[in-house]
Amino acid sequence: MPKRVGSKCESDHSLPPQSRISRREFLSGAAGLAALLTLPSAASLVAGCGRRVGSGSGITIGLDRPITTLDPAMHRSRTVQAVVRNIFDGLVARTNDMKVVPELAESWEVVDDNTWRFIIRSRVKFHDGSSLSAEDVKFSLDRIITPAAVGGQSSPRKGLLGPVSEVEATGEHEVVIRTSEPFPILPDMLTFQEIVPAAYVREVGDQEFARSPVGSGPFRFVEWRQGERIVLERFPDYFGGCPGIPPLGPAHLARVTFKPIPEVATRIASLLSGEADIIQEVPSHSVRSIEKQARMDVAACPGTRTHYIGLNCTIPPFNDIRVRLAANHAVDLRPICDRVLGGYAKVIPGPLVPEAFSYHEGLANYEFDRSKAKSLLRRAGQLNVRVELDTESSDKELAEALAAQLSKAGFDVRVRVWKWDLLQPLLAGLKRCMFLTHWGNASLDPTDILVPLFRTGERGNFTGYSSKKVDALLISANTTFDPDARRDRFRQVQEILHAEVPAIFGIAKQEIYGVNSRVRNWSPRPDGMLPMHDVSVS
Amino acid sequence: MRLSFVSYRLVQLLPVLFGVALLVFLMMHITPGDPVELMLGQAGHATEEEIQALRHEYGLDRPLHVQFVSFMGNAMRGDFGTSFVHKQPVSAVIAARLPATVELTAFALLLAVAIALPLGIISAVRQYSFVDKAGTLGALVGISMPGFWLGIVLIIIFAVKLHWLPVSGRVEYGVGLDHVTGFYILDSILTRNGAAFWSALRHLALPAITLCAAMCAVSMRMVRSSMLEVIRQDYILYARAKGLPESVVVLKHALKNAMLPTITILAVQTGLLLSGNMIIETVFSWPGVGRLAVGAIEARNYPLIQAIVLLYALVYTGLNFGADVLYFVLNPRVRTR
Numbered sequence: 001m002p003k004r005v006g007s008k009c010e011s012d013h014s015l016p017p018q019s020r021i022s023r024r025e026f027l028s029g030a031a032g033l034a035a036l037l038t039l040p041s042a043a044s045l046v047a048g049c050g051r052r053v054g055s056g057s058g059i060t061i062g063l064d065r066p067i068t069t070l071d072p073a074m075h076r077s078r079t080v081q082a083v084v085r086n087i088f089d090g091l092v093a094r095t096n097d098m099k100v101v102p103e104l105a106e107s108w109e110v111v112d113d114n115t116w117r118f119i120i121r122s123r124v125k126f127h128d129g130s131s132l133s134a135e136d137v138k139f140s141l142d143r144i145i146t147p148a149a150v151g152g153q154s155s156p157r158k159g160l161l162g163p164v165s166e167v168e169a170t171g172e173h174e175v176v177i178r179t180s181e182p183f184p185i186l187p188d189m190l191t192f193q194e195i196v197p198a199a200y201v202r203e204v205g206d207q208e209f210a211r212s213p214v215g216s217g218p219f220r221f222v223e224w225r226q227g228e229r230i231v232l233e234r235f236p237d238y239f240g241g242c243p244g245i246p247p248l249g250p251a252h253l254a255r256v257t258f259k260p261i262p263e264v265a266t267r268i269a270s271l272l273s274g275e276a277d278i279i280q281e282v283p284s285h286s287v288r289s290i291e292k293q294a295r296m297d298v299a300a301c302p303g304t305r306t307h308y309i310g311l312n313c314t315i316p317p318f319n320d321i322r323v324r325l326a327a328n329h330a331v332d333l334r335p336i337c338d339r340v341l342g343g344y345a346k347v348i349p350g351p352l353v354p355e356a357f358s359y360h361e362g363l364a365n366y367e368f369d370r371s372k373a374k375s376l377l378r379r380a381g382q383l384n385v386r387v388e389l390d391t392e393s394s395d396k397e398l399a400e401a402l403a404a405q406l407s408k409a410g411f412d413v414r415v416r417v418w419k420w421d422l423l424q425p426l427l428a429g430l431k432r433c434m435f436l437t438h439w440g441n442a443s444l445d446p447t448d449i450l451v452p453l454f455r456t457g458e459r460g461n462f463t464g465y466s467s468k469k470v471d472a473l474l475i476s477a478n479t480t481f482d483p484d485a486r487r488d489r490f491r492q493v494q495e496i497l498h499a500e501v502p503a504i505f506g507i508a509k510q511e512i513y514g515v516n517s518r519v520r521n522w523s524p525r526p527d528g529m530l531p532m533h534d535v536s537v538s
Numbered sequence: 539m540r541l542s543f544v545s546y547r548l549v550q551l552l553p554v555l556f557g558v559a560l561l562v563f564l565m566m567h568i569t570p571g572d573p574v575e576l577m578l579g580q581a582g583h584a585t586e587e588e589i590q591a592l593r594h595e596y597g598l599d600r601p602l603h604v605q606f607v608s609f610m611g612n613a614m615r616g617d618f619g620t621s622f623v624h625k626q627p628v629s630a631v632i633a634a635r636l637p638a639t640v641e642l643t644a645f646a647l648l649l650a651v652a653i654a655l656p657l658g659i660i661s662a663v664r665q666y667s668f669v670d671k672a673g674t675l676g677a678l679v680g681i682s683m684p685g686f687w688l689g690i691v692l693i694i695i696f697a698v699k700l701h702w703l704p705v706s707g708r709v710e711y712g713v714g715l716d717h718v719t720g721f722y723i724l725d726s727i728l729t730r731n732g733a734a735f736w737s738a739l740r741h742l743a744l745p746a747i748t749l750c751a752a753m754c755a756v757s758m759r760m761v762r763s764s765m766l767e768v769i770r771q772d773y774i775l776y777a778r779a780k781g782l783p784e785s786v787v788v789l790k791h792a793l794k795n796a797m798l799p800t801i802t803i804l805a806v807q808t809g810l811l812l813s814g815n816m817i818i819e820t821v822f823s824w825p826g827v828g829r830l831a832v833g834a835i836e837a838r839n840y841p842l843i844q845a846i847v848l849l850y851a852l853v854y855t856g857l858n859f860g861a862d863v864l865y866f867v868l869n870p871r872v873r874t875r
Binding site for chain 1: 825
């Protein structure tokens with residue numbers, strides 16, 4: 001369950017900022033400077049020195065990534081979606097516990113295997129005063145599924161709509177969506193799409209729309225200073241939001257400001273100085289030092305991203321299942337989660353996080369047994385085999401802990417840290433043998449992660465794993481509407497993967513945020529979205 | 539004579555710019571990395587057809603030489619293509635960020651000169667005095683401290699602890715700054731907006747101080763050593779013997795000659811500020827071209843990288859050209875050659 005923020009009641013926010021440095025503060029500052037030389041990261045240091053609060057009836061959010069566009073069709077970034085979702089609504093939305101509920105759609109029905117009918121809510125206004133209709137829904141989805149539909153460019157979000165082939169406005173408030181093959185997770189995947197006003201986009205053009213958007217969401221666009229901030233203000237004529245996510249009505253906050261602050265130490269400093277009220281992506285080693293500060297809190301919830309150690313099944317030594325099994329017996333992820341990730345992670349026995357549909361409770365991680373690992377390696381003739389464990393700098397500590405465990409169990413492991421832009425093509429070309437990486441599954445449907453990672457030849461299949469049975473089960477599960485049948489097939493896939501071990505599974509990290517305790521009614525979400533509709537400040 | 543010197547130097551710029559463009563183009567394409575895969579990220583599904591369609595749209599499926607010729611041809615007409623990530627013309631993306639970088643660099647440069655020049659002169663005139671020793675120590679510290687470290691320390695002291703200065707950004711929301719040139723200090727002066735001027739100045743302070751630290755140290759040492767060399771010359775002794783006031787001797791006769799090597803160093807250092815910007819802009823979330831470049835490289839955003847590097851090369855070579863011209867103007871010996 002997400003940790004709810006705002007339970008602490010400390011309300012001396014009206015105190016004026018202290019304008020002179022006291023002797024004690026000077027000494028603690030000096031101690032902080034000395035500590036800079038010894039602490040593991042600058043982020044930890046920054047986290048150790050702050051206090052103070054935010055201001056006004058607005059709220060400021062420190063984002064971990066830059067915002068490159070405000071056009072909901074032209075990005076593939078979770079951070080961008082977290083921002084634009086406050087300007088735009090979708091046909092459907094997710095509650096904080098990830099249930100799919102109607103938003104702009106009043107209801108929907110499956111007409112046949114390849115046809116869906118959505119009834120659109122009436123009396124919904126865009127920020128420019130125009131009414132939202134089925135034509136806007138068709139226009140919005142057409143921009144995504146039609147090649148080169150956005151100013152001559154194609155939407156990078158097309159893949160998220162799978163086999164959607166045609167959208168037809170069959171009435172003022174009725175839309176029919178057709179798919180080229182059965183697509184049972186259409187409502188889940190529609191949570192990633194937002195509805196834009198067709199007339200406005202046609203009038204101003206796609207490029208201007210991306211800079212100055214108009215939506216129907218709880219906040220309207222005010223200002224975007226590129227690389228600096230995006231400012232939104234309350235839309236008083238908001239239709240109220242999802243009935244499934246009460247309370248309804250306009251937003252509480254007068255203003256929301258999003259500031260991209262990619263450097264983690266600066267992001268934490270922004271929180272502690274009161275410039276930001278919520279910050280994304282707090283490293284687990286900085287949690288304690290934020291919590292120590294008055295009026296500062298840390299909020300965490302299970303994430304949807306699976307970290308795993310991929311084992312390349314196409315090249316030695318991991319083309320031998322005994323070596324892959326040995327690697328699984330060689331590691332004990334629990335102490336790593338506790339010590340390296342500060343307990344902000346969970347060990348999982350497969351690629352799915354426990355919150356995902358059809359998660360297999362019957363599977364368990366391989367028993368931690370070094371002698372068994374060595375024995376398997378000996379039988380495979382690979383005892384003390386030398387391998388490189390590839391990773392990115394963000395997971396370096398995790399990889400080093402894993403390498404230490406593997407090295408005690410008959411592997412000779414060296415960690416190699418890469419930038420993802422360099423590592424990705426090597427993994428895609430199946431040129432690396434062991435790698436610690438991760439894959440997101442924001443829809444919480446297995447399709448979203450099992451297909452790209454383990455179906456033959458898919459774009460995220462860096463292990464080179466190939467199984468006709470798994471391929472067939474995934475195709476079948478993805479085109480079957482019956483949830484029980486889907487669950488059964490996905491469980492079979494999990495069992496096969498567990499037995500054939502193309503990877504060491506796995507770690508589900510939590511989403512960690514730093515929050516000023518003046519923020520009320522906000523809790524983190526597994527999908528990383530930042531809906532500000534119900535949030536208020538004390 | 540002068541015109542031929544200037545035109546000769548200008549013509550020399552062209553092969554340099556072409557070479558830089560070619561080198562960057564080759565290096566970016568030789569280094570592994572797929573812009574489409576990086577854009578799609580480590581999540582979700584995308585079919586091979588969709589990926590190939592995007593590659594085709596970005597022109598990545600064309601032979602390298604065709605891509606380069608097309609880029610250069612369009613670049614010469616001022617069209618640098620469309621940013622893969624921003625989905626906007628590259629020139630518009632850079633134009634939105636350039637004023638922030640220019641403002642920061644100019645402010646850091648002014649600050650560095652304002653500190654380095656008087657300190658360097660005093661250190662030379664009063665060699666081994668307290669000011670000289672303190673200046674030498676300060677220069678050593680300034681050169682030794684990495685920008686990202688100094689930036690974080692300044693943030694902790696002045697933003698987190700003292701709350702005197704902001705952590706990031708260029709201007710507060712709500713000060714009503716109208717966009718005229720994109721240079722916030724200048725805009726606030728032009729629109730006579732005192733609140734915006736103060737806010738922009740406060741936001742500029744920490745990144746500018748961090749950026750100028752190393753440049754200030756190098757320039758100060760250069761002014762000092764040049765001045766020391768000059769004030770021992772016979773013509774300075776002669777000026778003193780004529781009974782000229784010491785201020786005239788130092789500022790008119792000595793400084794003018796000591797400035798020649800300093801100008802070269804300043805030009806080179808200003809170019810280096812651009813690379814320093816990448817780090818400082820990241821630390822302070824300064825919305826400039828440096829931070830844009832870092833993001834572009836990570837995303838293999840080829841059109842944006844090429845345009846930014848070309849811009850940097852143009853600025854760098856332009857600065858050197860400017861220094862050469864200034865050298866030519868100030869130094870009669872070069873002029874008469």
